[in-house]
Amino acid sequence: MQVQLNQDVVLDSRRAVWLPRQKTLVLADLFFGMGAARRRRPDPLPPPQQTEIWERVFSLIDDYAPVQIALLGDLKPSQGTVEGDEAEELRTIFRKLKGGGRQVVQVVGHPDRSVGPALEGTGIQPVEQHRVGPFTLMHRRRIFVYPRHDSSQGFWINGGVHPLFAVPSPGPAAEPDWMRLPAFLYTGFALVMPPFVSYAQGFEVIQAERLPRQARAWKLLADRLSPLELAELPPAPEHLRTLTRPPRKGAPKNGD
Template identity: 85%
Template sequence: MQVQLNEDVTLDSRRAIWLPRHKTLVLSDLFFGLGAARRRRPDPMPATPQMEIWERVFSLIDDYAPAQVALLGDLKPSQGTVEGDEAEELRTIFRKLKAGGRTVVQVVGHPDRSSGPALEGTGIEPVEQHRVGPFTLMHRRRIFVYPRHEPSHGFWINGGVHPLFAVPNPGPSGEADWIRLPAFLYTGFALVMPPFVSYAQGFEVIQPERLPRQAKAWKLLADRLRPLDLGALPPTPEHLRTLTRPPRRGKEAAKAEE
Protein backbone atom coordinates (compact mmCIF):
# COMPACT_ATOMS: atom_id res chain seq x y z
CA MET A 1 0.00 0.00 0.00
CA GLN A 2 1.25 3.47 -0.91
CA VAL A 3 0.57 7.00 0.32
CA GLN A 4 1.67 10.08 -1.62
CA LEU A 5 3.15 12.65 0.74
CA ASN A 6 3.62 14.85 -2.33
CA GLU A 7 4.60 14.32 -5.96
CA ASP A 8 8.23 13.79 -4.91
CA VAL A 9 7.74 11.39 -1.98
CA THR A 10 5.85 8.10 -1.69
CA LEU A 11 5.41 6.19 1.57
CA ASP A 12 5.21 2.41 1.20
CA SER A 13 3.62 0.12 3.81
CA ARG A 14 6.57 -2.25 3.38
CA ARG A 15 8.45 0.32 5.52
CA ALA A 16 10.12 2.15 2.68
CA ILE A 17 10.23 5.59 1.07
CA TRP A 18 10.32 6.05 -2.69
CA LEU A 19 11.64 9.27 -4.26
CA PRO A 20 10.35 8.93 -7.84
CA ARG A 21 12.05 11.95 -9.44
CA HIS A 22 15.41 10.63 -8.28
CA LYS A 23 14.62 6.91 -8.62
CA THR A 24 15.84 6.35 -5.06
CA LEU A 25 14.54 3.74 -2.62
CA VAL A 26 15.15 4.54 1.06
CA LEU A 27 15.22 1.84 3.77
CA SER A 28 16.22 2.10 7.44
CA ASP A 29 17.71 -0.36 9.95
CA LEU A 30 17.68 -3.58 7.95
CA PHE A 31 19.91 -5.61 10.28
CA PHE A 32 21.02 -7.96 7.51
CA GLY A 33 23.13 -10.87 8.67
CA LEU A 34 21.23 -11.26 11.92
CA GLY A 35 20.31 -14.83 11.02
CA ALA A 36 23.95 -15.89 11.00
CA ALA A 37 24.54 -14.02 14.25
CA ARG A 38 21.70 -15.83 16.00
CA ARG A 39 23.01 -19.19 14.94
CA ARG A 40 26.09 -18.43 17.03
CA ARG A 41 24.73 -16.18 19.80
CA PRO A 42 21.10 -16.60 20.94
CA ASP A 43 19.52 -13.36 22.07
CA PRO A 44 16.10 -12.42 23.48
CA MET A 45 14.79 -10.39 20.55
CA PRO A 46 11.87 -11.84 18.57
CA ALA A 47 13.01 -13.60 15.43
CA THR A 48 12.03 -11.96 12.17
CA PRO A 49 12.40 -14.61 9.46
CA GLN A 50 15.44 -13.59 7.43
CA MET A 51 13.84 -14.77 4.20
CA GLU A 52 10.85 -12.45 4.78
CA ILE A 53 13.23 -9.49 5.08
CA TRP A 54 14.98 -10.38 1.85
CA GLU A 55 11.70 -10.96 0.04
CA ARG A 56 10.40 -7.57 1.10
CA VAL A 57 13.58 -5.81 -0.02
CA PHE A 58 13.60 -7.41 -3.43
CA SER A 59 9.85 -7.01 -3.96
CA LEU A 60 10.41 -3.26 -3.48
CA ILE A 61 13.26 -3.34 -5.99
CA ASP A 62 11.13 -5.26 -8.48
CA ASP A 63 8.23 -2.82 -8.10
CA TYR A 64 10.19 0.45 -8.26
CA ALA A 65 13.32 -0.49 -10.27
CA PRO A 66 15.43 2.09 -8.40
CA ALA A 67 18.67 3.49 -9.76
CA GLN A 68 19.83 4.05 -6.18
CA VAL A 69 19.17 2.31 -2.85
CA ALA A 70 19.91 4.26 0.34
CA LEU A 71 20.31 2.25 3.54
CA LEU A 72 19.93 4.35 6.68
CA GLY A 73 21.46 3.20 9.93
CA ASP A 74 22.77 -0.14 11.06
CA LEU A 75 22.92 -3.13 8.77
CA LYS A 76 23.20 -5.40 11.80
CA PRO A 77 24.18 -5.12 15.47
CA SER A 78 27.97 -4.97 15.97
CA GLN A 79 28.45 -4.86 12.22
CA GLY A 80 32.12 -3.94 12.54
CA THR A 81 33.07 -7.32 14.01
CA VAL A 82 31.11 -9.74 11.82
CA GLU A 83 33.02 -12.52 10.12
CA GLY A 84 32.54 -15.88 8.49
CA ASP A 85 28.93 -16.74 7.62
CA GLU A 86 27.64 -13.37 8.81
CA ALA A 87 30.00 -11.38 6.61
CA GLU A 88 29.31 -13.59 3.60
CA GLU A 89 25.56 -13.21 4.15
CA LEU A 90 25.92 -9.44 4.01
CA ARG A 91 28.19 -9.47 0.97
CA THR A 92 25.74 -11.70 -0.91
CA ILE A 93 22.92 -9.24 -0.28
CA PHE A 94 25.07 -6.29 -1.35
CA ARG A 95 25.90 -8.04 -4.61
CA LYS A 96 22.17 -8.50 -5.26
CA LEU A 97 21.39 -4.91 -4.30
CA LYS A 98 24.04 -3.59 -6.72
CA ALA A 99 22.93 -5.80 -9.62
CA GLY A 100 22.24 -3.96 -12.86
CA GLY A 101 24.51 -1.07 -11.92
CA ARG A 102 22.41 0.22 -9.02
CA THR A 103 24.13 2.59 -6.62
CA VAL A 104 23.98 1.57 -2.96
CA VAL A 105 24.68 4.14 -0.24
CA GLN A 106 24.87 3.53 3.51
CA VAL A 107 24.07 6.48 5.78
CA VAL A 108 25.60 5.44 9.07
CA GLY A 109 23.85 5.13 12.41
CA HIS A 110 26.43 3.97 14.94
CA PRO A 111 29.87 4.64 13.38
CA ASP A 112 31.41 1.60 15.09
CA ARG A 113 28.88 -0.62 13.31
CA SER A 114 29.58 0.76 9.85
CA SER A 115 32.97 -0.64 8.91
CA GLY A 116 34.93 -3.85 9.12
CA PRO A 117 34.89 -7.17 7.27
CA ALA A 118 31.16 -7.07 6.51
CA LEU A 119 31.70 -4.21 4.05
CA GLU A 120 35.07 -5.24 2.64
CA GLY A 121 34.92 -5.84 -1.08
CA THR A 122 31.41 -4.42 -1.46
CA GLY A 123 32.47 -1.01 -2.80
CA ILE A 124 30.11 0.67 -0.34
CA GLU A 125 31.48 3.59 1.67
CA PRO A 126 29.49 4.71 4.73
CA VAL A 127 28.59 8.41 4.85
CA GLU A 128 27.09 10.56 7.61
CA GLN A 129 24.57 12.30 5.35
CA HIS A 130 23.49 11.83 1.76
CA ARG A 131 21.82 14.37 -0.49
CA VAL A 132 19.13 13.24 -2.94
CA GLY A 133 17.79 16.24 -4.89
CA PRO A 134 16.21 18.59 -2.33
CA PHE A 135 16.29 15.97 0.45
CA THR A 136 19.02 15.08 2.94
CA LEU A 137 19.14 11.54 4.33
CA MET A 138 20.33 11.03 7.89
CA HIS A 139 20.15 8.55 10.75
CA ARG A 140 20.14 10.16 14.19
CA ARG A 141 18.36 9.10 17.37
CA ARG A 142 16.36 11.36 19.66
CA ILE A 143 16.42 14.36 17.36
CA PHE A 144 13.27 16.47 17.24
CA VAL A 145 14.82 19.87 16.51
CA TYR A 146 16.30 19.77 13.03
CA PRO A 147 18.81 22.22 11.54
CA ARG A 148 17.43 24.57 8.90
CA HIS A 149 17.30 22.73 5.60
CA GLU A 150 18.48 24.16 2.32
CA PRO A 151 16.81 24.29 -0.12
CA SER A 152 13.71 25.26 1.81
CA HIS A 153 11.39 23.15 -0.38
CA GLY A 154 13.31 20.04 0.72
CA PHE A 155 13.56 18.42 4.14
CA TRP A 156 15.43 15.83 6.18
CA ILE A 157 14.62 12.14 5.90
CA ASN A 158 15.61 10.44 9.16
CA GLY A 159 15.65 6.75 10.06
CA GLY A 160 16.99 7.00 13.59
CA VAL A 161 13.96 7.84 15.74
CA HIS A 162 11.69 4.81 15.04
CA PRO A 163 8.33 6.60 15.56
CA LEU A 164 5.78 4.86 17.78
CA PHE A 165 2.29 6.08 18.67
CA ALA A 166 -0.07 4.71 21.32
CA VAL A 167 -3.56 4.28 19.88
CA PRO A 168 -6.67 3.42 21.97
CA ASN A 169 -9.22 0.88 20.76
CA PRO A 170 -12.57 0.02 22.41
CA GLY A 171 -12.11 -2.96 24.72
CA PRO A 172 -14.72 -5.60 25.66
CA SER A 173 -15.26 -4.02 29.07
CA GLY A 174 -15.75 -0.55 27.63
CA GLU A 175 -12.30 0.62 28.67
CA ALA A 176 -9.71 1.47 26.05
CA ASP A 177 -7.26 -1.20 24.94
CA TRP A 178 -4.08 0.56 23.89
CA ILE A 179 -1.71 -0.63 21.21
CA ARG A 180 1.62 0.87 20.18
CA LEU A 181 2.02 1.17 16.44
CA PRO A 182 5.00 2.10 14.27
CA ALA A 183 4.44 5.00 11.92
CA PHE A 184 5.77 7.41 9.36
CA LEU A 185 5.95 10.90 10.87
CA TYR A 186 6.19 14.15 8.90
CA THR A 187 6.89 17.24 11.01
CA GLY A 188 7.17 19.83 8.25
CA PHE A 189 10.94 19.86 8.76
CA ALA A 190 11.65 16.15 8.52
CA LEU A 191 10.12 12.87 7.42
CA VAL A 192 10.89 10.20 10.03
CA MET A 193 10.53 6.61 8.88
CA PRO A 194 10.01 3.33 10.74
CA PRO A 195 12.72 0.64 10.89
CA PHE A 196 12.58 -2.03 8.21
CA VAL A 197 12.52 -4.87 10.75
CA SER A 198 9.54 -4.96 13.07
CA TYR A 199 11.39 -5.70 16.33
CA ALA A 200 13.63 -2.60 16.13
CA GLN A 201 11.15 -0.38 17.95
CA GLY A 202 11.88 2.96 19.53
CA PHE A 203 12.32 3.48 23.25
CA GLU A 204 9.66 6.18 23.65
CA VAL A 205 6.12 6.68 22.39
CA ILE A 206 5.78 10.02 20.63
CA GLN A 207 3.47 12.48 22.37
CA PRO A 208 1.29 14.28 19.76
CA GLU A 209 0.96 17.42 21.90
CA ARG A 210 4.72 17.97 21.58
CA LEU A 211 4.65 17.95 17.79
CA PRO A 212 4.31 21.07 15.60
CA ARG A 213 0.82 21.86 14.34
CA GLN A 214 1.65 20.88 10.78
CA ALA A 215 2.76 17.37 11.81
CA LYS A 216 1.17 14.38 10.07
CA ALA A 217 1.51 10.66 10.76
CA TRP A 218 0.51 7.38 9.13
CA LYS A 219 0.27 4.25 11.26
CA LEU A 220 1.45 0.86 10.05
CA LEU A 221 -0.81 -2.11 10.63
CA ALA A 222 0.19 -5.27 8.77
CA ASP A 223 0.41 -4.24 5.11
CA ARG A 224 -1.76 -1.14 5.50
CA LEU A 225 -1.02 2.54 6.01
CA ARG A 226 -3.67 4.67 7.70
CA PRO A 227 -3.56 8.37 8.63
CA LEU A 228 -3.46 9.16 12.33
CA ASP A 229 -5.56 12.07 13.58
CA LEU A 230 -2.90 13.46 15.89
CA GLY A 231 -5.18 16.14 17.30
CA ALA A 232 -7.74 13.55 18.37
CA LEU A 233 -5.35 11.18 20.14
CA PRO A 234 -5.82 11.27 23.93
CA PRO A 235 -2.78 11.56 26.21
CA THR A 236 -0.79 8.36 26.36
CA PRO A 237 -1.00 6.53 29.72
CA GLU A 238 2.23 6.92 31.66
CA HIS A 239 3.05 3.21 31.68
CA LEU A 240 2.95 3.09 27.87
CA ARG A 241 5.22 6.05 27.21
CA THR A 242 8.49 4.15 27.36
CA LEU A 243 9.52 0.67 26.28
CA THR A 244 11.75 -1.61 28.27
CA ARG A 245 13.69 -4.51 26.85
CA PRO A 246 14.77 -7.63 28.71
CA PRO A 247 18.42 -7.64 29.81
CA ARG A 248 20.81 -9.36 27.47
CA ARG A 249 21.61 -12.88 28.61
CA GLY A 250 25.20 -13.84 29.29
CA LYS A 251 26.75 -17.05 28.03
CA GLU A 252 26.35 -18.78 31.39
CA ALA A 253 22.63 -17.95 31.60
CA ALA A 254 22.07 -19.20 28.06
CA LYS A 255 23.85 -22.47 28.84
CA ALA A 256 21.84 -22.95 32.02
CA GLU A 257 18.61 -22.83 30.01
CA GLU A 258 19.75 -25.52 27.57
Protein backbone atom coordinates in the same frame (compact mmCIF):
# COMPACT_ATOMS: atom_id res chain seq x y z
CA MET B 1 -0.12 -0.05 -0.01
CA GLN B 2 1.16 3.44 -0.81
CA VAL B 3 0.55 6.95 0.47
CA GLN B 4 1.56 9.83 -1.77
CA LEU B 5 3.00 12.40 0.63
CA ASN B 6 3.59 14.71 -2.33
CA GLN B 7 4.86 14.43 -5.89
CA ASP B 8 8.38 13.76 -4.63
CA VAL B 9 7.79 11.30 -1.76
CA VAL B 10 5.85 8.02 -1.59
CA LEU B 11 5.37 6.09 1.67
CA ASP B 12 5.13 2.34 1.21
CA SER B 13 3.51 0.01 3.75
CA ARG B 14 6.43 -2.36 3.24
CA ARG B 15 8.32 0.13 5.50
CA ALA B 16 10.08 1.99 2.73
CA VAL B 17 10.19 5.45 1.15
CA TRP B 18 10.30 5.92 -2.60
CA LEU B 19 11.68 9.13 -4.13
CA PRO B 20 10.37 8.95 -7.72
CA ARG B 21 12.24 11.91 -9.21
CA GLN B 22 15.55 10.58 -7.91
CA LYS B 23 14.56 6.92 -8.46
CA THR B 24 15.84 6.23 -4.96
CA LEU B 25 14.53 3.59 -2.54
CA VAL B 26 15.14 4.40 1.14
CA LEU B 27 15.18 1.71 3.87
CA ALA B 28 15.97 2.20 7.56
CA ASP B 29 17.64 -0.47 9.72
CA LEU B 30 17.39 -3.35 7.31
CA PHE B 31 19.73 -5.32 9.63
CA PHE B 32 20.48 -7.98 7.05
CA GLY B 33 23.59 -8.81 9.10
CA MET B 34 21.30 -10.68 11.50
CA GLY B 35 21.47 -13.74 9.29
CA ALA B 36 24.27 -16.28 9.71
CA ALA B 37 25.20 -15.50 13.32
CA ARG B 38 21.61 -15.18 14.55
CA ARG B 39 20.61 -18.54 13.11
CA ARG B 40 23.15 -20.32 15.35
CA ARG B 41 21.87 -18.78 18.58
CA PRO B 42 19.36 -20.29 21.00
CA ASP B 43 16.77 -17.65 20.02
CA PRO B 44 17.17 -17.64 16.21
CA LEU B 45 15.07 -15.41 14.03
CA PRO B 46 12.27 -17.63 12.71
CA PRO B 47 12.97 -18.64 9.09
CA PRO B 48 9.57 -17.35 7.87
CA GLN B 49 10.36 -13.90 9.25
CA GLN B 50 13.81 -13.84 7.65
CA THR B 51 12.28 -14.96 4.34
CA GLU B 52 9.59 -12.27 4.60
CA ILE B 53 12.26 -9.60 4.99
CA TRP B 54 13.89 -10.58 1.72
CA GLU B 55 10.57 -10.94 -0.06
CA ARG B 56 9.82 -7.34 0.84
CA VAL B 57 13.25 -6.11 -0.25
CA PHE B 58 13.08 -7.70 -3.67
CA SER B 59 9.40 -6.93 -4.23
CA LEU B 60 10.24 -3.25 -3.65
CA ILE B 61 13.12 -3.48 -6.13
CA ASP B 62 10.88 -5.20 -8.69
CA ASP B 63 8.07 -2.67 -8.27
CA TYR B 64 10.13 0.53 -8.33
CA ALA B 65 13.26 -0.42 -10.33
CA PRO B 66 15.44 2.02 -8.34
CA VAL B 67 18.76 3.27 -9.64
CA GLN B 68 19.86 3.93 -6.05
CA ILE B 69 19.15 2.22 -2.72
CA ALA B 70 19.87 4.19 0.45
CA LEU B 71 20.28 2.16 3.64
CA LEU B 72 19.89 4.23 6.79
CA GLY B 73 21.55 2.61 9.79
CA ASP B 74 23.89 -0.29 10.45
CA LEU B 75 24.15 -3.50 8.47
CA LYS B 76 23.60 -5.35 11.75
CA PRO B 77 23.23 -4.35 15.40
CA SER B 78 26.99 -4.62 15.89
CA GLN B 79 28.41 -3.41 12.62
CA GLY B 80 32.01 -3.93 13.65
CA THR B 81 31.92 -7.72 14.05
CA VAL B 82 31.06 -10.75 11.94
CA GLU B 83 30.72 -14.39 12.92
CA GLY B 84 31.45 -17.49 10.87
CA ASP B 85 30.11 -17.28 7.33
CA GLU B 86 28.35 -13.97 8.00
CA ALA B 87 30.99 -11.99 6.04
CA GLU B 88 30.35 -13.97 2.86
CA GLU B 89 26.60 -13.63 3.38
CA LEU B 90 26.93 -9.85 3.59
CA ARG B 91 29.00 -9.70 0.40
CA THR B 92 26.44 -11.86 -1.41
CA ILE B 93 23.60 -9.61 -0.26
CA PHE B 94 25.36 -6.51 -1.54
CA ARG B 95 26.01 -8.13 -4.90
CA LYS B 96 22.25 -8.72 -5.18
CA LEU B 97 21.38 -5.19 -4.12
CA LYS B 98 23.83 -3.76 -6.65
CA GLY B 99 22.45 -5.91 -9.47
CA GLY B 100 21.69 -4.08 -12.70
CA GLY B 101 24.18 -1.33 -11.87
CA ARG B 102 22.25 0.02 -8.88
CA GLN B 103 24.13 2.31 -6.52
CA VAL B 104 23.93 1.38 -2.83
CA VAL B 105 24.63 4.01 -0.18
CA GLN B 106 24.80 3.43 3.56
CA VAL B 107 24.14 6.32 5.95
CA VAL B 108 25.30 5.76 9.54
CA GLY B 109 24.59 7.81 12.64
CA HIS B 110 28.02 7.64 14.28
CA PRO B 111 31.52 7.97 12.76
CA ASP B 112 32.72 4.81 14.54
CA ARG B 113 30.16 2.80 12.56
CA SER B 114 31.76 3.74 9.24
CA VAL B 115 34.50 1.09 9.44
CA GLY B 116 34.64 -2.51 10.52
CA PRO B 117 34.73 -6.15 9.41
CA ALA B 118 31.05 -6.13 8.43
CA LEU B 119 31.89 -3.75 5.56
CA GLU B 120 34.96 -5.55 4.20
CA GLY B 121 34.49 -6.75 0.66
CA THR B 122 31.11 -5.03 0.24
CA GLY B 123 32.42 -2.02 -1.65
CA ILE B 124 30.46 0.26 0.68
CA GLN B 125 31.92 3.44 2.19
CA PRO B 126 29.38 4.72 4.74
CA VAL B 127 28.61 8.42 5.09
CA GLU B 128 27.01 10.40 7.92
CA GLN B 129 24.60 12.19 5.59
CA HIS B 130 23.62 11.73 1.97
CA ARG B 131 22.05 14.40 -0.22
CA VAL B 132 19.58 13.23 -2.87
CA GLY B 133 18.04 16.12 -4.77
CA PRO B 134 16.31 18.31 -2.15
CA PHE B 135 16.53 15.58 0.53
CA THR B 136 19.13 15.03 3.24
CA LEU B 137 19.16 11.40 4.40
CA MET B 138 20.35 10.71 7.94
CA HIS B 139 20.20 8.20 10.78
CA ARG B 140 20.10 10.07 14.07
CA ARG B 141 18.54 9.19 17.42
CA ARG B 142 16.78 11.58 19.81
CA ILE B 143 16.96 14.50 17.39
CA PHE B 144 14.90 15.54 14.41
CA VAL B 145 11.75 14.14 15.97
CA TYR B 146 10.71 17.63 17.03
CA PRO B 147 13.10 19.48 14.71
CA ARG B 148 13.80 23.10 14.01
CA HIS B 149 13.86 23.96 10.34
CA ASP B 150 17.24 24.44 8.71
CA SER B 151 16.72 25.52 5.11
CA SER B 152 20.31 24.65 4.18
CA GLN B 153 19.55 20.98 4.91
CA GLY B 154 16.46 20.92 2.71
CA PHE B 155 14.01 18.17 3.60
CA TRP B 156 15.26 15.66 6.17
CA ILE B 157 14.55 11.94 5.96
CA ASN B 158 15.63 10.29 9.20
CA GLY B 159 15.77 6.56 9.89
CA GLY B 160 17.19 6.57 13.41
CA VAL B 161 14.21 7.30 15.65
CA HIS B 162 11.65 4.56 14.85
CA PRO B 163 8.39 6.39 15.57
CA LEU B 164 5.90 4.66 17.86
CA PHE B 165 2.45 5.97 18.78
CA ALA B 166 0.22 4.75 21.58
CA VAL B 167 -3.26 4.40 20.07
CA PRO B 168 -6.37 3.67 22.17
CA SER B 169 -9.11 1.31 21.05
CA PRO B 170 -12.20 -0.02 22.88
CA GLY B 171 -11.51 -3.10 24.99
CA PRO B 172 -13.90 -6.00 25.68
CA ALA B 173 -15.67 -4.02 28.42
CA ALA B 174 -15.45 -0.67 26.59
CA GLU B 175 -12.37 0.27 28.61
CA PRO B 176 -9.40 1.84 26.73
CA ASP B 177 -7.17 -0.82 25.25
CA TRP B 178 -3.90 0.68 24.04
CA MET B 179 -1.64 -0.46 21.22
CA ARG B 180 1.82 0.83 20.40
CA LEU B 181 2.12 1.04 16.63
CA PRO B 182 5.04 1.95 14.35
CA ALA B 183 4.43 4.83 11.99
CA PHE B 184 5.75 7.24 9.40
CA LEU B 185 5.94 10.74 10.90
CA TYR B 186 5.93 13.91 8.79
CA THR B 187 6.65 17.20 10.57
CA GLY B 188 6.28 19.57 7.63
CA PHE B 189 9.96 19.66 6.75
CA ALA B 190 11.18 16.26 7.95
CA LEU B 191 10.09 12.65 7.50
CA VAL B 192 10.91 10.09 10.20
CA MET B 193 10.79 6.45 9.07
CA PRO B 194 9.93 3.19 10.82
CA PRO B 195 12.58 0.44 10.78
CA PHE B 196 12.43 -2.07 7.95
CA VAL B 197 12.57 -4.97 10.39
CA SER B 198 9.78 -5.05 12.97
CA TYR B 199 12.00 -6.24 15.84
CA ALA B 200 14.08 -3.04 15.62
CA GLN B 201 11.18 -1.03 17.05
CA GLY B 202 11.67 2.15 19.03
CA PHE B 203 11.54 2.41 22.79
CA GLU B 204 9.89 5.81 23.28
CA VAL B 205 6.35 6.69 22.25
CA ILE B 206 6.06 9.94 20.29
CA GLN B 207 4.23 12.65 22.23
CA ALA B 208 1.78 14.06 19.72
CA GLU B 209 1.20 17.20 21.77
CA ARG B 210 4.84 18.21 21.21
CA LEU B 211 4.70 17.99 17.43
CA PRO B 212 4.22 20.99 15.12
CA ARG B 213 0.65 21.74 14.10
CA GLN B 214 1.34 20.69 10.52
CA ALA B 215 2.62 17.26 11.60
CA ARG B 216 1.00 14.17 10.10
CA ALA B 217 1.48 10.48 10.79
CA TRP B 218 0.46 7.15 9.27
CA LYS B 219 0.32 4.06 11.46
CA LEU B 220 1.43 0.66 10.22
CA LEU B 221 -0.77 -2.31 10.97
CA ALA B 222 -0.04 -5.52 9.05
CA ASP B 223 0.31 -4.42 5.41
CA ARG B 224 -1.80 -1.28 5.69
CA LEU B 225 -1.04 2.40 6.22
CA SER B 226 -3.71 4.46 7.97
CA PRO B 227 -3.65 8.14 8.93
CA LEU B 228 -3.45 9.04 12.59
CA GLU B 229 -5.52 12.00 13.77
CA LEU B 230 -2.77 13.55 15.88
CA ALA B 231 -4.92 16.39 17.20
CA GLU B 232 -7.42 13.86 18.56
CA LEU B 233 -4.86 11.42 19.95
CA PRO B 234 -4.98 11.46 23.77
CA PRO B 235 -1.72 11.57 25.71
CA ALA B 236 -0.34 8.10 26.29
CA PRO B 237 -0.45 6.83 29.89
CA GLU B 238 2.88 7.31 31.60
CA HIS B 239 3.57 3.57 31.86
CA LEU B 240 3.20 3.20 28.09
CA ARG B 241 5.46 6.03 27.03
CA THR B 242 8.70 4.06 27.27
CA LEU B 243 9.26 0.43 26.38
CA THR B 244 11.64 -1.56 28.54
CA ARG B 245 14.93 -1.91 26.74
CA PRO B 246 16.33 -5.44 27.12
CA PRO B 247 19.61 -5.52 29.07
CA ARG B 248 22.79 -5.76 27.02
CA LYS B 249 24.64 -9.03 27.21
CA GLY B 250 27.09 -8.87 30.10
CA ALA B 251 25.62 -5.63 31.51
CA PRO B 252 25.40 -5.57 35.33
CA LYS B 253 21.96 -5.92 36.88
CA ASN B 254 20.48 -3.21 39.06
CA GLY B 255 22.18 -3.22 42.40
CA ASP B 256 25.26 -5.12 41.17
